[in-house]
Amino acid sequence: MWKTGKLPVPACQLPSGTIVVDDVPAAGGVGLYARVSSAAEKDRLKRQMRRLEVYAASMGWSVIDKASEIATVTNENRRGLQKLLKNRQIRTIVVETPDRILPSGFDYLDLALQSDGRRIIALDEQFSGHDDETTLEELLDTYCAKIYGRKGAAAKAKALIALLHEGDLDMLKASERASERAAERAAAAAEPKEEETEVTL
Incomplete structure (x- = not known):
């Protein structure tokens, strides 16, 4: 149905060939939730949130x-999660994996929220079998394709990844800088190289 253009919902195709359906969240806003078990995993916590931000964007x-x-x-006193669940303006909560929320029973929680017109989305259900970096690049490639068009999206995605690794999480500003970097690289690659002439005395 994707190839014939008859898919009944908005979707896009990642470089890997995966078809991602553009789910439309219920009326209202989106909340992002990231969690790690120990302070030693702070870097992973940042990577989680970065992936969620890129996906939402x-x-x-x-x-x-x-x-x-x-x-x-198993900690039942997670104030961050409680804050998102209590916020009635948030109709969709996005997490990296189901176990960021519960050790088991994620689907039951999702069903309970759906009865109230809300839901939880786990990224690993849409991007299984990929490592974090590949998935991030695919997400950014999709984002750049939507903003700038398919041409040059891959180059802009790589430039965006570099900026995000530098700690720039403002997607709009980062995407503008990524576009500039990609254009500079393309211009540099297109410049004719000067041939060196050996002079013998």
């Missing part, structure tokens, strides 16, 4: 709140 969703926590999955 690539889908064109309005993020109204975020929560990052260092707590075990």
Whole structure:
């Protein structure tokens, strides 16, 4: 159905060939939730949130709140998660994997929220079998394709990854700088190289 253009919902195709359906969140905003179990995993916590931000931006969703926590999955006093669940303006919560929320029973929680017109989305259900860096690059490639068009999207995605690794998480400003970097690289590659002439005395 994708090849014939008859898919009944908005979707896009990643460089790997994966077809991603552009889920439209229920009326209201989106909340992002990241969690690790110990302080030693702080870098992973940042990577989680970065992936969630990129995914939400690539889908064109309005993020109204975020929560990052260092707590075990069995900890029932996670204030960040409670804050997102209690916020009635948040209709969709995005997490990296189901076990960021619960050790088991994620689908039941999702069903309970759906009965209230809300839901939880786990990225690993859409990007299984990929490492973090590959998935991030694919997400950014999709984002750049939507903003700038398919041509040159891959180069802009790589430039965006470099900026995000430098700690720049402002997607709009980072994408502008990534576009400039990609253009500079393309111009540099197109410049004719001067031939060196050996002079013998």
